[in-house]
Amino acid sequence: MKPADLLTLLQDCYRDKLLLRLVHEAGxxxxxxxxxxxxxxxxxxxxxxxxxxLRAAIEEMGGELPLVDAPELHAADTPAVLQGDVxxxxxxxxxxxxxxxxxxxxxxxxxxxxxxGESLEQKRFFEQALAGRRDLLGRSADGARTPGxxxxxxxxx
Numbered sequence: 001m002k003p004a005d006l007l008t009l010l011q012d013c014y015r016d017k018l019l020l021r022l023v024h025e026a027g028x029x030x031x032x033x034x035x036x037x038x039x040x041x042x043x044x045x046x047x048x049x050x051x052x053x054l055r056a057a058i059e060e061m062g063g064e065l066p067l068v069d070a071p072e073l074h075a076a077d078t079p080a081v082l083q084g085d086v087x088x089x090x091x092x093x094x095x096x097x098x099x100x101x102x103x104x105x106x107x108x109x110x111x112x113x114x115x116x117g118e119s120l121e122q123k124r125f126f127e128q129a130l131a132g133r134r135d136l137l138g139r140s141a142d143g144a145r146t147p148g149x150x151x152x153x154x155x156x157x
Contacts, residue, residue: 001104007063014054015066021047026073027081035134043122050115057108082130089123
């Protein structure tokens with residue numbers, strides 16, 4: 001794969017991953033259940049790591065980061081938000097799995113495989129949340145849950 005083709009691929013993957021991250025941020029504002037919202041926070045944190053890896057690779061190649069407009073989330077209820085995330089992550093994996101295998105640079109291919117693998121793990125989290133699972137990030141030792149809900153705003157001043 002030529003360096004220019006690799007740079008374009010990395011930029012396209014960055015754009016798609018950034019869009020997913022922005023959608024997940026919007027989803028976290030809609031999903032109030034404490035356990036499910038914690039899953040969104042975990043997913044967003046991992047996506048920030050993925051984006052930092054992609055950003056570094058693009059910048060090392062002398063490329064510029066693509067811009068993405070913040071998407072609007074039209075789903076009204078939690079099941080619709082979760083299903084949308086399952087569908088978007090499935091589409092991401094379907095699109096990027098064959099493209100990643102064409103990457104000849106072993107370092108970048110390895111990084112992209114990790115991004116893809118963790119994206120599939122995120123899809124599984126959202127599938128489990130949709131099925132009503134509450135122990136997505138682990139179980140409390142005594143089985144207790146944190147009661148309540150998460151508000152749509154992270155900080156109030």
